[in-house]
Amino acid sequence: MFKGSIVAIVTPFKKGKVDEKAFCNLIEWHIKQGTNAIVPCGTTGESATLEYEEHYRVIAITVKTVNKRVPVIAGTGANSTDETIMITKKAKQIGADAALLVSPYYNKPTQEGLYRHYKAIAKAVELPMVLYNVPGRTAVNILPPTVARLAEIKNIVAIKEATGDMKQVSEVIRLCGDRISVISGDDFTTLPLLALGGIGVISVTANVAPKDVSDMCAAWNQGNIEKAIKLHYKLEPLNASMFIETNPIPAKTALSMMGKIREEFRLPLCEMSDANKDKLKKVLKDYRLI
Numbered sequence: 001m002f003k004g005s006i007v008a009i010v011t012p013f014k015k016g017k018v019d020e021k022a023f024c025n026l027i028e029w030h031i032k033q034g035t036n037a038i039v040p041c042g043t044t045g046e047s048a049t050l051e052y053e054e055h056y057r058v059i060a061i062t063v064k065t066v067n068k069r070v071p072v073i074a075g076t077g078a079n080s081t082d083e084t085i086m087i088t089k090k091a092k093q094i095g096a097d098a099a100l101l102v103s104p105y106y107n108k109p110t111q112e113g114l115y116r117h118y119k120a121i122a123k124a125v126e127l128p129m130v131l132y133n134v135p136g137r138t139a140v141n142i143l144p145p146t147v148a149r150l151a152e153i154k155n156i157v158a159i160k161e162a163t164g165d166m167k168q169v170s171e172v173i174r175l176c177g178d179r180i181s182v183i184s185g186d187d188f189t190t191l192p193l194l195a196l197g198g199i200g201v202i203s204v205t206a207n208v209a210p211k212d213v214s215d216m217c218a219a220w221n222q223g224n225i226e227k228a229i230k231l232h233y234k235l236e237p238l239n240a241s242m243f244i245e246t247n248p249i250p251a252k253t254a255l256s257m258m259g260k261i262r263e264e265f266r267l268p269l270c271e272m273s274d275a276n277k278d279k280l281k282k283v284l285k286d287y288r289l290i
Contacts, residue, residue, distance in 0.1 A: 001071040002158045002181045003199050004036035005214035007206040008044035010252050012261035022261045027065045034214035041075035044204050044248040049266040063095040077102035081117050085124045098128040105138035111146045122153045134162040148175040160185040160202050173197045187239040191232040194220045204242045207251045241283040244276050257290050
């Protein structure tokens with residue numbers, strides 16, 4: 001389930017509502033381009049701005065459209081344990097194959113609090129679970145010894161590591177061995193993380209270049225190191241462009257330029273500055289995406 005290019009897919013909007021037609025078209029495009037799994041309602045999917053029913057609807061559309069062709073890993077994390085359990089139970093009921101659980105944000109739990117949070121969710125919902133460590137957004141870091149404790153719980157099966165710290169990734173893999181799969185949460189770290197023993201990426205860049213991200217992961221896994229390195233360097237300007245403003249603003253703007261979705265966000269996210277939009281357009285033109 002957790003291997004290769006896993007897209008953290010955007011949520012398209014149209015006049016304030018989820019654009020279901022555009023969303024279904026994106027999913028079909030990803031499957032044709034070789035994306036290995038899909039994450040709806042992650043950070044890139046603007047989950048923080050979705051109402052509960054919208055959140056569930058986006059997961060349901062993904063499950064129905066995918067129709068078991070690739071795994072669906074639903075974003076279900078929140079900063080309240082009870083709320084996370086509620087959303088995760090609903091995702092399981094809808095038919096998601098796994099859950100992606102961002103570490104609780106804003107309330108800054110201790111390592112013991114993080115352990116108890118994830119343990120409670122794993123106990124309450126019998127579904128494969130992916131920890132999501134992104135301290136740049138949550139203000140809390142799931143440290144390697146805590147990951148090792150959580151890896152003892154049978155349905156906690158993977159971690160999305162978005163610290164950008166390869167030393168931490170290495171320590172997680174050293175402590176956990178094959179008890180947990182490690183997935184890159186930053187596109188620029190995908191190749192080095194694969195080299196350390198990771199198994200793929202939950203990718204922002206895959207929103208706009210799904211085939212190249214998938215091909216890079218596949219090349220590495222097939223032992224074609226030269227091809228993987230070549231694709232890594234090809235993707236680097238695109239990876240950087242996806243973060244010239246807060247994710248998912250660049251990804252959605254790029255997809256709009258590519259004619260796949262409308263350029264629409266929910267406050268507090270808003271349109272890119274004209275200067276950054278010009279920079280993004282140049283990268284997309286150089287990459288021959290527009």
